[in-house]
Amino acid sequence: MHKSALSVKPSGTTPDAAPFKRVNYGVAICEAFEYLLENYPEVFIIGQGVWSPWYVGSTMTDLDKKFGKDRVIDSPVSEAATTGAAVGAGLCGYKPIVIHPRIDFMILACDAMVNQAAKWSHMLGGQAHPNVTIRGVVNRGGEQGAQHSQALHSWFAHIPGLRVVMPATARDARDLMIASVLCDDPVLYIDDRWLYDFEEDLPPAKPVDLRDIGPQYLHEGNDITIVGASYSSRLALDAAKTLAASGVQADVIDLRVLNPIDPTLVHESVKRTGRLLVVDGGWRTCGLGGEIIAGCAETLDPTVWKAKPQRITLPDAPAPTSRVLEDIYYPDEQTVLDAARAMLGGR
Amino acid sequence: MTRSTWPNRDKNEVTTLGDLGNPEKFNTPIALQNYSTTTLKARLEDMIRIRVVEEVIADMVRAGDVKCPAHLTIGQEATAVGIAANLRKTDRAFGCHRSHGHYLAMGGSVQGIMDEVLGKATGCSKGMGGSMHLFAQDIGFYGSVPIVAGTVPLAVGAGLAAKKDGKGDIGIAFFGDGACEEGVVHESLNMAATLDIPVLFVVENNLFSSHMDIHLRQPTDRVARFAEANHVESVTVDGNDLVAVIEESGRLIESMRRDPRPAFVEAITYRWRGHVGPNEDIDVGLRRSMDELKAWKGRDPVNRLALSMFERGDFTQSDLDAMTAAVRAEVEDARKKAYDAPWPEEKTLLEAVYA
Structure with a gap:
C-alpha cells in the first residue's frame, strides 16, 4: 500500500464551527452515503455485495442496518438490470446509487449507462433527466489479473451526457459522491481502493453542486x-x-x-x-x-x-x-x- | 432427482402457441362481453387513429419527407390500445422502436408525433428524437428507444419507484419477441420477481424480429415461457382481440396494484408492414409470404372489433366510415401543421446534453 501524508488543507471552517473529523477515504465514502440517506428520502442504493464488507470494504459499513434493506438493496447478479432499473427509478423522481464493487463487471451495464442514461436528456429534448449515480470501484494489484483491475475512466469520459468524477482525496471521496447524487444528470463515480486508507480532517457534510467543481x-x-x-x-x-x-x-x-x-x-x-x-x-x-x-x-x-x-x-x-x-x-x-x-x- | 427430457429438435415444427400462431384461426368477430358501445367506440377510434397516423407517416416516408427510421405497428393496434385501457396517467410506461401505437394509445398528441417524425421543435421530443424516441411523461409515457430491450430494466426501475411511492402505480415495458432473446430481459424478470416489483412486461409477439421468423431464432414460439421460468405470472392472449387484451391485462394490472409484483402479457399479433418503413417487405422476410400476410390480415384487430359491433347492432358501417373520416381529417390537419412547424434552433444541439 502506497501512503503519503496529505498536503491539502481543509478549506476553512463551517459557519457553525462544527469540529473537523479525521476519516480515511473509504470511511468518507460511507459518510457521504449516510448523509444522503439521512437527508434525502429519494436516495436509495442498489448493487451487489452492499450488505457485505467483503465486497465494498469500509465504504458501506452497516448502511443496511441503519437505513433498512429497502433503501440499501443487495441485488441479484445482474449488472445490466440493476443499472437499468436505477436509470428508470431516476426518471421517476428518485436518486438511486448503483454499486459495482469491481468496475470490470460494470461493463455488462454499458447499455444502461451509455445508450440510456447519457442520452435521455438530449434525445428527448431536455424533458427527461435520469438522476442516477453509478459507482464503479477500481480494485487493482494483488495478482488479481486482467478482469479485476481495470481503469476505464477514459471510455466513459468520451460519452457526452455522462458526467465522470474521480476523487483523489478523502474530502472529495465524500463531497463528489454527495454532488453526484444531488446532480440531475447521470454520473459515473469512480473510486480506487488504493486510496482507501488515506486520512484527512473533514468538516461536516453539506450539499455540493457538481457544476461548481472542477480541477x-x-x-x-x-x-x-x-x-x-x-x-x-x-x-x-x-x-x-x-x-x-x-x-x-x-x-x-x-x-x-x-x-x-x-x-x-x-x-x-x-x-x-x-x-x-x-x-x-x-x-x-x-x-x-x-x-x-x-x-x-x-x-x-x-x-x-x-x-x-x-x-x-x-x-x-x-x-x-x-x-x-x-x-x-x-x-x-x-x-x-x-x-x-x-x-x-x-x- | 429431477430430469428433463430431450426436446423435439425439428425447429420448424415446434409450436407451443397452437391455434394462436395459425392465422386461419381467431379471424372471426370477437366476444364483446358486457362492454358498452360507448367504451368500444372510443377504443375503436384509438385503434383507427394509430392506423391512420401510421398510414400518413408511411406516405411521408415515401415522399422523402420523413427520413428517420419509422417502424410501423399497423396490424398490431389492439395490444397497445387494450393495455392502455387499463393504465392511468401516474403509471410509467416505456416503449421500444415500434412505439407509435403505445404513445398514441395512451393519449399522446397526434400533432406531437407528426412534428416529431419531421424533426420539428414542436415535436413531442422537441424534434430531438424522431420516430424512435417518443416522450409524453404527463400521460405516463416515459419514453421509447430502439435499443432492443433497452427500456425493459428501466421499466423495472420505474416499477420499483412506484412501489416505493406506495400508490398502486406500476411500470410497463413494451417490447417484442426479438427482445426476449436479450439477456437483460431475463435479468429483469428475475430481479422483478425476487424484489416483488410491480412491472408489467408486455410482449407483442408478432413472430418476426426484423427479417427473421421466430422459428429461426428460438427453439419454440411462445415467449411467456421466460416469465414462467422466473416465477412471473403470465398470460398468452390473442393480441388482435381488443376485448381479450383489455380483460387479460386488466386482471393482472388490478392485482399488481393491490399486491405489488410483476406480470407478463404475451400478445400474439402480426405486423402488416416490414420491419422498418412503409412497405410490406415480403421479399425481405425469411418465411414471410404474401399468402401468410393475407391470412394474417384476416385477423385484423380493427375489422374484427367493428364487425362484432355491427353484429351487436348499435354500430353500423356508416358510423365506422364517419369515425374513420373524422380521424383522417384530424390527422391530415396535423400533417399540414407539422410541415409548417418551426425547426429546432441551432443552439439546441448542445443545450440538453446535461440538465
Missing part, C-alpha cells in the same frame, strides 16, 4: 505541471514533494471531474511552467493523458513549451497476474519522478 491544485510551483486524477493525482503529489526537496517546484492538478472537463486550470498552469506531464491510471491509446496533452497543444502558443509534453500510462496490455510483471505494470512515484526530471533536463 484543483494539490501542490503549487512554476517549474512543471503534473496532472492526475484519482490515484494518479496521489502519485503526482508524492513526486511533487520529493521534487520540492531538491528545489524543483511542481504544480499538481487533480482533475476530479473528467466529463465534462474544464481544462482552464491546466492551460493556465502550463502557460506558466512550460512543461506538462500527465499521469493517467489508464491505458495510453485514446486515453485521458492524450486528451489533456491535445487540449494544451491546440490551445497554447507554441512558444510556451520548454519541453515536449509527456504522459505516463499503463502499458497497452491487460493487467498481468504474476507479481514480477505486476511490479512493472503499474507506474509509481519513481516513474513520475524519472519522467519529470527528464523533462527538467535532469534537475
Whole structure:
C-alpha cells in the first residue's frame, strides 16, 4: 500500500464551527452515503455485495442496518438490470446509487449507462433527466489479473451526457459522491481502493453542486505541471514533494471531474511552467493523458513549451497476474519522478 | 432427482402457441362481453387513429419527407390500445422502436408525433428524437428507444419507484419477441420477481424480429415461457382481440396494484408492414409470404372489433366510415401543421446534453 501524508488543507471552517473529523477515504465514502440517506428520502442504493464488507470494504459499513434493506438493496447478479432499473427509478423522481464493487463487471451495464442514461436528456429534448449515480470501484494489484483491475475512466469520459468524477482525496471521496447524487444528470463515480486508507480532517457534510467543481491544485510551483486524477493525482503529489526537496517546484492538478472537463486550470498552469506531464491510471491509446496533452497543444502558443509534453500510462496490455510483471505494470512515484526530471533536463 | 427430457429438435415444427400462431384461426368477430358501445367506440377510434397516423407517416416516408427510421405497428393496434385501457396517467410506461401505437394509445398528441417524425421543435421530443424516441411523461409515457430491450430494466426501475411511492402505480415495458432473446430481459424478470416489483412486461409477439421468423431464432414460439421460468405470472392472449387484451391485462394490472409484483402479457399479433418503413417487405422476410400476410390480415384487430359491433347492432358501417373520416381529417390537419412547424434552433444541439 502506497501512503503519503496529505498536503491539502481543509478549506476553512463551517459557519457553525462544527469540529473537523479525521476519516480515511473509504470511511468518507460511507459518510457521504449516510448523509444522503439521512437527508434525502429519494436516495436509495442498489448493487451487489452492499450488505457485505467483503465486497465494498469500509465504504458501506452497516448502511443496511441503519437505513433498512429497502433503501440499501443487495441485488441479484445482474449488472445490466440493476443499472437499468436505477436509470428508470431516476426518471421517476428518485436518486438511486448503483454499486459495482469491481468496475470490470460494470461493463455488462454499458447499455444502461451509455445508450440510456447519457442520452435521455438530449434525445428527448431536455424533458427527461435520469438522476442516477453509478459507482464503479477500481480494485487493482494483488495478482488479481486482467478482469479485476481495470481503469476505464477514459471510455466513459468520451460519452457526452455522462458526467465522470474521480476523487483523489478523502474530502472529495465524500463531497463528489454527495454532488453526484444531488446532480440531475447521470454520473459515473469512480473510486480506487488504493486510496482507501488515506486520512484527512473533514468538516461536516453539506450539499455540493457538481457544476461548481472542477480541477484543483494539490501542490503549487512554476517549474512543471503534473496532472492526475484519482490515484494518479496521489502519485503526482508524492513526486511533487520529493521534487520540492531538491528545489524543483511542481504544480499538481487533480482533475476530479473528467466529463465534462474544464481544462482552464491546466492551460493556465502550463502557460506558466512550460512543461506538462500527465499521469493517467489508464491505458495510453485514446486515453485521458492524450486528451489533456491535445487540449494544451491546440490551445497554447507554441512558444510556451520548454519541453515536449509527456504522459505516463499503463502499458497497452491487460493487467498481468504474476507479481514480477505486476511490479512493472503499474507506474509509481519513481516513474513520475524519472519522467519529470527528464523533462527538467535532469534537475 | 429431477430430469428433463430431450426436446423435439425439428425447429420448424415446434409450436407451443397452437391455434394462436395459425392465422386461419381467431379471424372471426370477437366476444364483446358486457362492454358498452360507448367504451368500444372510443377504443375503436384509438385503434383507427394509430392506423391512420401510421398510414400518413408511411406516405411521408415515401415522399422523402420523413427520413428517420419509422417502424410501423399497423396490424398490431389492439395490444397497445387494450393495455392502455387499463393504465392511468401516474403509471410509467416505456416503449421500444415500434412505439407509435403505445404513445398514441395512451393519449399522446397526434400533432406531437407528426412534428416529431419531421424533426420539428414542436415535436413531442422537441424534434430531438424522431420516430424512435417518443416522450409524453404527463400521460405516463416515459419514453421509447430502439435499443432492443433497452427500456425493459428501466421499466423495472420505474416499477420499483412506484412501489416505493406506495400508490398502486406500476411500470410497463413494451417490447417484442426479438427482445426476449436479450439477456437483460431475463435479468429483469428475475430481479422483478425476487424484489416483488410491480412491472408489467408486455410482449407483442408478432413472430418476426426484423427479417427473421421466430422459428429461426428460438427453439419454440411462445415467449411467456421466460416469465414462467422466473416465477412471473403470465398470460398468452390473442393480441388482435381488443376485448381479450383489455380483460387479460386488466386482471393482472388490478392485482399488481393491490399486491405489488410483476406480470407478463404475451400478445400474439402480426405486423402488416416490414420491419422498418412503409412497405410490406415480403421479399425481405425469411418465411414471410404474401399468402401468410393475407391470412394474417384476416385477423385484423380493427375489422374484427367493428364487425362484432355491427353484429351487436348499435354500430353500423356508416358510423365506422364517419369515425374513420373524422380521424383522417384530424390527422391530415396535423400533417399540414407539422410541415409548417418551426425547426429546432441551432443552439439546441448542445443545450440538453446535461440538465
